Amino acid sequence: xxxxxxxxVAQRSGVPASALRFYEQKGLIAxxxxxxxxxxxxxxxxxxxxxxxxxxxxxxxLDEIASMFAADGRxxxxxxxxxxxxxxxxxxxxxxxSMRDGLRHAAVCPARSxxxxxxxxxxxxxxxxxxxxxxxxxxxxxxxxxxLKRKSK
Amino acid sequence: xxxxxxxxVAQRSGVPASALRFYEQKGLIAxxxxxxxxxxxxxxxxxxxxxxxxxxxxxxxLDEIASMFAADGRxxxxxxxxxxxxxxxxxxxxxxxSMRDGLRHAAVCPARSxxxxxxxxxxxxxxxxxxxxxxxxxxxxxxxxxxLKRKSK
DNA sequence: TCTTGACCTCAAGTCGACTTCAAGTGGCAC
DNA sequence: GTGCCACTTGAAGTCGACTTGAGGTCAAGA
Numbered sequence: 445x446x447x448x449x450x451x452x453v454a455q456r457s458g459v460p461a462s463a464l465r466f467y468e469q470k471g472l473i474a475x476x477x478x479x480x481x482x483x484x485x486x487x488x489x490x491x492x493x494x495x496x497x498x499x500x501x502x503x504x505x506l507d508e509i510a511s512m513f514a515a516d517g518r519x520x521x522x523x524x525x526x527x528x529x530x531x532x533x534x535x536x537x538x539x540x541x542s543m544r545d546g547l548r549h550a551a552v553c554p555a556r557s558x559x560x561x562x563x564x565x566x567x568x569x570x571x572x573x574x575x576x577x578x579x580x581x582x583x584x585x586x587x588x589x590x591x592l593k594r595k596s597k
Numbered sequence: 598x599x600x601x602x603x604x605x606v607a608q609r610s611g612v613p614a615s616a617l618r619f620y621e622q623k624g625l626i627a628x629x630x631x632x633x634x635x636x637x638x639x640x641x642x643x644x645x646x647x648x649x650x651x652x653x654x655x656x657x658x659l660d661e662i663a664s665m666f667a668a669d670g671r672x673x674x675x676x677x678x679x680x681x682x683x684x685x686x687x688x689x690x691x692x693x694x695s696m697r698d699g700l701r702h703a704a705v706c707p708a709r710s711x712x713x714x715x716x717x718x719x720x721x722x723x724x725x726x727x728x729x730x731x732x733x734x735x736x737x738x739x740x741x742x743x744x745l746k747r748k749s750k
Numbered sequence: 751t752c753t754t755g756a757c758c759t760c761a762a763g764t765c766g767a768c769t770t771c772a773a774g775t776g777g778c779a780c
Numbered sequence: 781g782t783g784c785c786a787c788t789t790g791a792a793g794t795c796g797a798c799t800t801g802a803g804g805t806c807a808a809g810a
Contacts (some may be wrong), residue, residue: 460768460769461769462768462769463767463769464769465769466768466769470767479777480775480776480777481774481775481776481777482776500767505766505767506766506767507766580767
């Protein structure tokens with residue numbers, strides 16, 4: 445398959461050209477050459493972009509993802525990193541689950557005001573202590589999140 | 598109970614004084630008055646801060662949270678909003694779960710390179726299509742995420 | 751009374767991941 | 781040969797939630 449120009453890569457990957465240039469600048473992807481000024485990409489860049497998307501979905505920062513590519517450009521995914529990320533996701537999931545259950549309850553709770561509902565108040569307590577305190581120690585953790593916001597534009 | 602000054606509120610709530618001033622400025626909380634220059638807060642501000650923390654944990658923006666307080670300052674939590682947020686969380690959870698399972702598998706996968714592992718490649722596909730495409734239509738959604746990052750400082 | 755220092759205000763800075771903009775270049779159809 | 785315009789560049793802007801800094805005020809203790 446012949447090389448792709450930036451617009452084709454953008455179309456096939458769903459990643460805007462501006463983002464592709466940004467990724468190149470960050471060293472996440474590389475053009476195989478130029479035709480005039482225009483970047484030419486090897487089709488394998490699509491796979492790499494999928495890998496990047498995966499990393500982002502798992503909550504990795506672009507810098508973290510960059511460090512997962514060896515100097516030769518081939519992915520060098522540390523299995524321990526994967527396991528750690530999985531564990532981290534697991535913690536996030538649990539937190540979100542209790543949040544969801546609490547919200548669900550509050551939505552149907554018969555108490556006149558949410559403040560009078562014990563379940564809601566318990567939820568409040570969880571949130572109050574979970575938030576700035578619960579995970580503060582675990583620095584640089586549970587980034588597994590912005591991803592979701594990012595997806596929805 | 599007597600009024601609290603900003604430092605006391607910060608200590609009891611775990612929210613930095615700078616953030617409390619920021620919240621006040623945004624209209625999320627209000628001081629009952631001043632002693633000299635110094636803000637005095639009613640102890641009930643702690644409950645309100647818990648409510649704010651809850652909203653943040655559920656992925657609401659500060660503006661969204663602000664709109665949940667009626668003009669009289671009492672919470673006016675729309676049950677439908679709660680249910681919607683719960684549903685949104687549910688979708689996020691499912692996404693994170695498949696991500697976690699995929700990572701978990703990749704971490705122990707016997708294939709020489711992750712690229713040779715069918716499961717990993719499937720994961721890659723999910724990520725590639727989930728990310729910029731999967732949720733794009735659902736604008737303004739699944740903000741239920743940054744929260745986790747934010748918690749971990 | 752004087753000093754201290756906690757608190758004040760307002761403006762600007764930070765972080766991450768991009769997007770947007772203005773100005774320039776050159777491949778390609780005609 | 782000429783013009784179009786897709787692509788290029790580097791710099792600057794954006795968004796949300798705060799934080800930080802400079803310079804100022806004043807309540808309270810010595």
